[in-house]
Amino acid sequence: MTVTPNMDFVNDIIANGGESVNMCYQCGTCTASCPSGRQTSFRTRRLVRMAQLGLKDETLSSEDLWFCTTCYTCTERCPRDVAIVDIIIAMRNLAVASGNMFEGHKKVAQSLLKNGHTVPINDEVKAQRKALGLSEVPPTVLASKDAKKDFDKIMKATGFKKTIGE
Numbered sequence: 778m779t780v781t782p783n784m785d786f787v788n789d790i791i792a793n794g795g796e797s798v799n800m801c802y803q804c805g806t807c808t809a810s811c812p813s814g815r816q817t818s819f820r821t822r823r824l825v826r827m828a829q830l831g832l833k834d835e836t837l838s839s840e841d842l843w844f845c846t847t848c849y850t851c852t853e854r855c856p857r858d859v860a861i862v863d864i865i866i867a868m869r870n871l872a873v874a875s876g877n878m879f880e881g882h883k884k885v886a887q888s889l890l891k892n893g894h895t896v897p898i899n900d901e902v903k904a905q906r907k908a909l910g911l912s913e914v915p916p917t918v919l920a921s922k923d924a925k926k927d928f929d930k931i932m933k934a935t936g937f938k939k940t941i942g943e
């Protein structure tokens with residue numbers, strides 16, 4: 778298979794918050810530290826290298842891009858102070874802009890759009906909150922119709938629905 782590198786890709790990542798992408802010297806500490814990589818095929822070092830090599834299409838369509846849990850272990854351990862999570866978030870934003878959003882993340886975004894929260898409250902959580910002496914519904918947009926109206930206005934103004942491909 779012939780792969781055509783896109784050398785603008787790394788500049789796009791830098792422009793979107795991943796300024797340190799070229800600082801990586803491929804030591805592999807991030808991969809060895811990554812809890813997600815222990816359970817999946819995701820290799821942090823490889824993802825950063827793909828970005829450096831300009832493998833735009835391959836990176837933005839890769840499921841690996843969505844397996845990072847943003848735990849920041851790699852960022853804390855990187856000997857080159859590469860802000861790896863910032864790079865991954867920059868690449869995710871570029872992926873979404875190009876119509877590539879991982880299905881699981883899309884479901885979370887849809888929940889946010891519908892409820893104003895990424896995790897909607899259910900009866901079990903309500904009971905747990907009550908047992909702890911808290912209000913059944915947290916004092917957030919979930920409990921405030923006015924706040925939800927404001928939230929909906931923001932979602933409309935930002936075009937979030939379109940962004941997540943709804």
Ligand code: SF4
Nearest residue numbers: 801803804805807855
């Ligand atoms: S730990 Fe840092 S320098 Fe090493 S491979 Fe990962 S990003 Fe690159």
Ligand code: SF4
Nearest residue numbers: 811845846848849851
């Ligand atoms: S922040 Fe992401 S890439 Fe880094 S160690 Fe955690 S899960 Fe792995």
